[in-house]
Amino acid sequence: MKLLEALWSIILSTFTASGSVHSRIIVLNTISQFPVPIVFLWRKSIGSSVWRSRKETLSCMITLPTSRKYCAKASKSFHGNQTDELALLAFKSQITYDPLQIFNTWNSTLHFCKWHGVTCGRKHQRVVELNLESHDLVGSLSPHISNLSFLHTINLQNNSFHGEIPPDVGLLFRLRHFEMGNNSFTGEIPSNLSCCCNLITINIGYNKLSGMVPKEIGSLQKLKTLLLLENNLTGRIPDSLGNLSSLELLRLSFNNLDGRIPIV
Ligand SMILES: *[C@@H]1O[C@H](CO)[C@@H](O)[C@H](O)[C@H]1NC(C)=O
Ligand SMILES: *[C@@H]1O[C@H](CO)[C@@H](O)[C@H](O)[C@H]1NC(C)=O
Ligand SMILES: *[C@@H]1O[C@H](CO)[C@@H](O)[C@H](O)[C@H]1NC(C)=O
Ligand SMILES: *[C@@H]1O[C@H](CO)[C@@H](O)[C@H](O)[C@H]1NC(C)=O
Ligand SMILES: *[C@@H]1O[C@H](CO)[C@@H](O)[C@H](O)[C@H]1NC(C)=O
Ligand SMILES: *[C@@H]1O[C@H](CO)[C@@H](O)[C@H](O)[C@H]1NC(C)=O
Ligand SMILES: *[C@@H]1O[C@H](CO)[C@@H](O)[C@H](O)[C@H]1NC(C)=O
Ligand SMILES: *[C@@H]1O[C@H](CO)[C@@H](O)[C@H](O)[C@H]1NC(C)=O
Helix, strand or coil, X not given: CHHHHHHHHHHHHHHHXXXXXXXXXXXXXXXXXXXXXXXXXXXXXXHHHHHHHHHHHCCHHHHCHHHHHHHCCCCCCCCCHHHXXXXXXXXXXXXXXXXXXXXXXXXXXXXXXXXXXXXXXXXXXXXXXEECCCCCCEEECCHHHHHCCCCCEEECCCCEEEEECCHHHHHCCCCCEEECCCCEEECECCHHXXXXXXXXXXXXXXXXXXXXXXXXXXXXXXXXXEECCCCEEEEECCHHHHHCCCCCEEECCCCEEECCCCCC
């Protein structure tokens, strides 16, 4: 699989570098032992990029009718900079093992924007990125991270987070990169993730997630990478994935999925 992955990333970079050709690479493997790579390549009309930039100026709620049902509860109340600190402390409180002792720096003697792994926006002192990849952390993911309303990247890859992915992440409407690969998350993929209409990356591969792939994921118009491999997902691959018009990389291998591959 490693070799295959390397091969596809080379192909992917070749085509994305060549400008005029829009590449779509889908690596699907529903039968565990035999990787079945399928490559789709096609040109995109110039018109579609104009349409996309127009769409970006509209709110997700308007452009994505399917998200209205799930995302109606997104809070509109203003959260001040204190909220970010409280949310980070709530996140810290759910960490049970921190061998590198990074959370020692997460104390009030230091502004939270300087805490290890935290990046704030330049204009406002609001958290835009939380990156604690490969820190040997054990714990669960606090639902209070949903109060980090300016967050665009959360990367907790390659740790030992367990428990469920809280559906509250659906409130993070500015989220672009959701990197949770190689942890021990259980439960289902929250369909609310589809409320984060600016998502470009969803990496929740190498976990213990079960249940079905939520069909709502298919409404994420900007999604380029969807990694669900190495979980315990079951059921049909939803047809709605065929609607992911920005998708470049999809990996579903090592699950128990069935049905047909969506027509794109
Ligand atoms: C929060 O914002 C206020 C005013 O914008 C500022 O005075 C205060 O220092 C900020 N607090 C933190 C913790 O960033
Ligand atoms: C997150 O925001 C909600 C609503 O404003 C509030 O009730 C909750 O206490 C906040 N959580 C934290 C950890 O600040
Ligand atoms: C708080 O963080 C500072 C800066 O990283 C560190 O020097 C200090 O030891 C920490 N305090 C406690 C009580 O852990
Ligand atoms: C994952 O984290 C471990 C330490 O826990 C590290 O040894 C390994 O290199 C990391 N893997 C990747 C792919 O970053
Ligand atoms: C996953 O994490 C474990 C340790 O937590 C590490 O040994 C392993 O290399 C990681 N795998 C990947 C694919 O990053
Ligand atoms: C998540 O979606 C469920 C419906 O699937 C809904 O009941 C819940 O209120 C949503 N939560 C958030 C935080 O958006
Ligand atoms: C996968 O899920 C099924 C139920 O859907 C369960 O019986 C099985 O133990 C799970 N396997 C793993 C490896 O978690
Ligand atoms: C794909 O999108 C079209 C247009 O938005 C919609 O009519 C259709 O139901 C979607 N297909 C699926 C399978 O979600």
